[in-house]
Amino acid sequence: MLVVAANGVVAQTGQKENISDKAMKAVSGYFTQNRHLAGFDVPLKTTGEFFLVPDLGLAWIVKKPFNNRLLMTDEGITQITHGSVMKVGGGGIGKIIAGMMYPALARDWPKLEQAFDIEKKPAVKLENNWQVTLHPRAGQMKKIISKIVVKGRSITEFLLIVKASGDRDEITFFDQKTWDETPVIATDAFIVPVDK
Numbered sequence: 001m002l003v004v005a006a007n008g009v010v011a012q013t014g015q016k017e018n019i020s021d022k023a024m025k026a027v028s029g030y031f032t033q034n035r036h037l038a039g040f041d042v043p044l045k046t047t048g049e050f051f052l053v054p055d056l057g058l059a060w061i062v063k064k065p066f067n068n069r070l071l072m073t074d075e076g077i078t079q080i081t082h083g084s085v086m087k088v089g090g091g092g093i094g095k096i097i098a099g100m101m102y103p104a105l106a107r108d109w110p111k112l113e114q115a116f117d118i119e120k121k122p123a124v125k126l127e128n129n130w131q132v133t134l135h136p137r138a139g140q141m142k143k144i145i146s147k148i149v150v151k152g153r154s155i156t157e158f159l160l161i162v163k164a165s166g167d168r169d170e171i172t173f174f175d176q177k178t179w180d181e182t183p184v185i186a187t188d189a190f191i192v193p194v195d196k
Helices: 093-106 139-144 184-188
Strands: 026-036 044-053 057-064 068-073 076-081 084-089 116-122 130-136 145-152 156-163 168-179
Touching: 026 184, 044 184, 093 156, 130 139, 139 145
Parallel strands: none
Antiparallel strands: 026 044, 026 168, 044 057, 057 068, 068 076, 076 084, 116 130, 130 145, 145 156, 156 168
């Protein structure tokens, strides 16, 4: 699940900015995700785009190998596939995941230190690279996630999410943008079809 850049996001205006020093903005971009599941030799590879909107949550839109939309909001997690809507989770888990993604990808370490032990270090061999490992301290997050590894250079480029089950997601991000005004395409991503 996403990327925000902290020292070097190219905003829609073409200006570079440090989003962690400003009010939270909508963020969009593209991703490639390799999901490694226990019992399977080959990971499930998906590609798509995402929208992280502070007032709405996270919209994770898979384009290949199939179309699927996952919405993580205050109400929980909703999956939309071929117009069919299914609530995947509730009890605030969507809020927890979406709430931690923005600061993780924005490199907002003070906010993350409220829920995670943070291990920072420069990445090996490449100049200006960095790596941070987040270890959940307690609560519902610790039951779901063992650790999160965030890597990048001027922007966050890679996220590894290791789940308590042993499964893991490796996510590579590209073409991220921040928006001063949330674009219509981002708000439209959160529209849930009404069952007939």
